[in-house]
Amino acid sequence: xxxxxxxxxxxxxxxxxxxxxxxxxxxxxxxxxxxxxxxxxxxxxxxxxxxxxxxxxxxxxxxxxxxxxxxxxxxxxxxxxxxxxxxxxxxxxxxxxxxxxxxxxxxxxxxxxxxxxxxxxxxxxxxxxxxxxxxxxxxxxxxxxxxxxxxxxxxxxxxxxxxxxxxxxxxxxxxxxxxxxxxxxxxxxxxxxxxxxxxxxxxxxxxxxxxxxxxxxxxxxxxxxxxxxxxxxxxxxxxxxxxxxxxxxxxxxxxxxxxxxxxxxxxxxxxxxxxxxxxxxxxxxxxxxxxxxxxxxxxxxxxxxxxxxxxxxxxxxxxxxxxxxxxxxxxxxxxxxxxxxxxxxxxxxxxxxxxxxxxxxxxxxxxxxxxxxxxxxxxxxxxxxxxxxxxxxxxxxxxxxxxxxxxxxxxxxxxxxxxxxxxxxxxxxxxxxxxxxxxxxxxxx
Numbered sequence: 001x002x003x004x005x006x007x008x009x010x011x012x013x014x015x016x017x018x019x020x021x022x023x024x025x026x027x028x029x030x031x032x033x034x035x036x037x038x039x040x041x042x043x044x045x046x047x048x049x050x051x052x053x054x055x056x057x058x059x060x061x062x063x064x065x066x067x068x069x070x071x072x073x074x075x076x077x078x079x080x081x082x083x084x085x086x087x088x089x090x091x092x093x094x095x096x097x098x099x100x101x102x103x104x105x106x107x108x109x110x111x112x113x114x115x116x117x118x119x120x121x122x123x124x125x126x127x128x129x130x131x132x133x134x135x136x137x138x139x140x141x142x143x144x145x146x147x148x149x150x151x152x153x154x155x156x157x158x159x160x161x162x163x164x165x166x167x168x169x170x171x172x173x174x175x176x177x178x179x180x181x182x183x184x185x186x187x188x189x190x191x192x193x194x195x196x197x198x199x200x201x202x203x204x205x206x207x208x209x210x211x212x213x214x215x216x217x218x219x220x221x222x223x224x225x226x227x228x229x230x231x232x233x234x235x236x237x238x239x240x241x242x243x244x245x246x247x248x249x250x251x252x253x254x255x256x257x258x259x260x261x262x263x264x265x266x267x268x269x270x271x272x273x274x275x276x277x278x279x280x281x282x283x284x285x286x287x288x289x290x291x292x293x294x295x296x297x298x299x300x301x302x303x304x305x306x307x308x309x310x311x312x313x314x315x316x317x318x319x320x321x322x323x324x325x326x327x328x329x330x331x332x333x334x335x336x337x338x339x340x341x342x343x344x345x346x347x348x349x350x351x352x353x354x355x356x357x358x359x360x361x362x363x364x365x366x367x368x369x370x371x372x373x374x375x376x377x378x379x380x381x382x383x384x385x386x387x388x389x390x391x392x393x394x395x396x397x398x399x400x401x402x403x404x405x406x407x408x409x410x411x412x413x414x415x416x417x418x419x420x421x422x423x424x425x426x427x428x429x430x431x432x433x434x435x436x437x438x439x440x441x442x443x444x445x
Contacts, residue, residue, distance in 0.1 A: 010296075010308050010311040010312045010315050011311070011314075011315035011318070013296070013312075014292070014293065014296060014312055014315045014316060014319060015315075015319060017159060017161050017292055017295070017296065018161065018289050018292040018293070018316075018319060019161075020161035020162045020164070020165040021156065021161045021164070021165070021288050021289060021291070021292045022285055022288060022289055022323070023165050023169075026281070026285060033277045033278070033281065038179045038180055038183050038184070038193060039051045039183065039189075039190060039193055043183060043189050043190065046126055046127050046130070046266055046270075047127075047130060047189065047190050048270045048273055048274065048342055048343075049124075049127050049266045049269040049270045049273060050127040050130035050131045050134060050190055051130075051134060051190060051193060051273065052269060052270065052272065052273020052274075052276065052277075053118075053121075053123055053127060053131045053258065053262070053269060053273070054118075054131045054134040054135050054138070055273070055276075055277075056121075056251065056254045056255050056258045057114065057117060057118070057121075057135060057251075057255065058135070058138055059247075059250070059251040059254060060248060060251040060252070060255075061106060061110065061138075061139070061142055061145065062145070062247070062251075063244055063246075063247030063248040063250070063251050064102060064103075064106055064146075064244050064247075064248070065099075065103075065142075065145050065146045065149040065150075066149060066243060066244070066247050067240040067241065067243040067244030067247065068095060068098070068099040068102070068146060068149060068150050068153070068240060069149040069150060069152060069153035069291075070153060070239060070240065070243045070291060070294065070379065071095065071153075071236040071237065071238075071239040071240025071241075071243060072091060072092065072095035072099075072150055072153045072154060072157070072236060072240070073153035073154070073156050073157045073291070073294070073295055073298075074157070074239045074294055074295070074298045074379065074380060074382070075091045075095075075157075075232065075235050075236045075239065076088050076091045076092065076153070076154055076157035076158070077156075077157040077294075077295045077298035077299045077302065077380075078298050078299070078301065078302035079091060079302065080157055080158055080159075080299065080302070081298065081299035081300065081301075081302030081303045082302040082303065085219040085220065085221050086221040086222065086223050086224070086225045087225070087232065088157075088158075088216075088219060088225075089216050089219065089221065089225035090225040090226045090227075090228075090229045090232055091229075091232050091235075091236065092154055092212065092216060093225070093226070093227050093228060094226075094228050094229055094232050094233050094236065095150055095153075095236055096147070096150060097227075097228055098233060098236070099146050099147065099150050100143070100146070100147075102146070103142050103143055103146040103147075106142060107139055107140075107142050107143075110135070110139040110142070111136070111139055114132065114135045114136070114139065115132055117255075118131050118132060118135070120259075121255055121258055121259040121262060122259055122262045122263060123262060124262060124265070124266055124269070126266060127266065127269075130189070130190040133190060133191055133194070134190050134191070134193065134194045137191060137194035137195060137198055138194055138197070138198070140198065141197065141198040141201055141202065143205075144198070144201040144202040144204070144205040145201060145205075147205050147208075147209055148167075148201060148204055148205040148208055148209075151164075151205070151208035151209050151211075151212045152164040152167075152208065154212050154215075155208075155212070155215075156291065156292065156295050157295055157298075158215065159295070159299070160215075161292065163208075163211060164208070167204050167207060167208050168204070170204070171200045171201065171203065171204040172200075174200045174203075175196050175197060175200040175201075178195075178196035178199065178200060179192065179193055179196045182195060182196050238382065238384065239379065239382060239384060242384035242385075242387060242388045243379070243384075245388065246387070246388055246391045246392075249391075249392060249395055250391070250395055253395045253396075253398060253399045256399050256402075256403075257398070257399065257402050257414060260402060260403065260406050260414055261411065261414060264410075264411050267348065267349040267350045267353070268349065268350070268353050268411055270342075270343070270350040270353075271339070271349065271350040271351060271352065271353025271354040271356075271357070272353060272354070272357065273342070274339045274341075274342035274343065274350075274351075274354040275339060275353070275354040275355075275357035275358050275361075276357070277342070278331065278338055278339070278354075278358065279357070279358070279361055282327055282331075282365055283368065283372075285323075286320055286323075286365075286368070286369045286372045286373075287372055289316065289319065289320060289323075289372070289373070289376070290316075290372040290373055290375055290376030290379075291376060292376070293312060293313070293316045293373060293376035293377060293380065294376045294377070294379045294380035295380065296312050296380065297309050297312065297376070297377050297379075297380025297381055298380040298381075298382075300312070301380070301381060309377060309380075309381070309437060310437070312377070313373065313374070313377050313433070313437075316373040316376065316377075317370060317373055320369035320370070320372070320373055321366065321369065323369075324365050324366050324369055327362075327365060328362055328363065328365055328366070331358055331362045332358075332359070332362055332363075335354075335355050335358040335359060335362075336351065336355050338358075339351050339354035339355055339358070342354070353411065356412065356415065357415045360412075360415045360416060360418070360419065361415065361418050361419065363419075364418070364419040364422050364423070367419075367422050367423055367426050368422040368425075368426065370426050370429075370430070371390070371394070371422065371425055371426035371429045371430075374390075374426075374429040374430055374432070374433040375387055375390060375391065375429055377433055377437055378390070378429070378432060378433060378436070378437070381436070381437055383432065383436050383437070386432040386436055387432075389428065389432070390425055390428040390429040390432055391425070393421075393424060393425050393428045394421045394422060394424065394425025394426075394428075395421070395425075397417070397420060397421040397424055397425070398417045398418055398420070398421035399417075400417075401413075401416070401417035401420055401421065402414040402417035405417055
């Protein structure tokens, strides 16, 4: 159901809109976690290392899909908030066409270049074959990834966060079950993990796109929408390209860090793979809440209701901090048990590495969550220069510090770079929010 985010008490509106988004991403991350968990439990430590090693490269492709999602979502949100339904439809059609072309180019680049990239990040010989196989199957499913992300961006733009939740809940549950069957009983190894994702993501994509077109038919237009608009394409790109660059540079930074980690051997790679899955469950969840705040901000800007944006920011902070409390408690108290879920042994350097990473990162979730809320407002307000500056400050610091600190602190220096980057990046985001957004502006009643 479509929802107008420009009416009602901001805190209530955001909770109602963002909680299904939060639940959706939890399900999505659970099946990402299941890939590593099942590989580690039923194939072995090297399989866990291979999936974790490949995962950092898949994030590059996800960055482009995410850019299409947020570019379409913010643009459609503004037109939807302004009741310009013919432009809503044109923006959707334009994104689908542009996203399809981009996806085709990335698939070609991926099939041709992934082996070289795996070698470039010093992938150990014992996990090279499985890493390459996982990536080849994953790249074959990129159209499903792209069009599903575009569809969920459209749902969010129209104020509907429940439909994506239903799709993801069903898809994730099926994916976990298929992971288990393919690996445990059909003995397909790492390939089974990749094929399970391919199949479930494909079904979700087809259903989501079908529902999008059904929703579009329900929007009454005074004039016929264009199939492709250069003007709207440029508007989408203004948001999408910085978002793609942001996520891509984050992925490249993570690949650089993965290269550093690969120098410490398969056991440390496996421990990092387990901990980073648990960490990404949290960070991606908060990022998704930030995306919801972007939709809220964009709709209210489209309606000229600027006074609601700061109220939404405060409500967003309250929301992420309330969610932080149980997450931090569970991760700090049960970190070893959580990491052990991915391992076939309760002792050893792999599990010790995973626990060490969580103990360093988890207390700073309260900090990075503030950054992701502020970034959501900046992006929704189309302040993409400021948004990118804040993001790159965090990323560059993390990569540089990880490289420097690992030289004399070992692997622990890599993990320590995260909190330092988060603290400074959060400060930069808040300065931009305060200066460019939180200031008196006119408002429609």
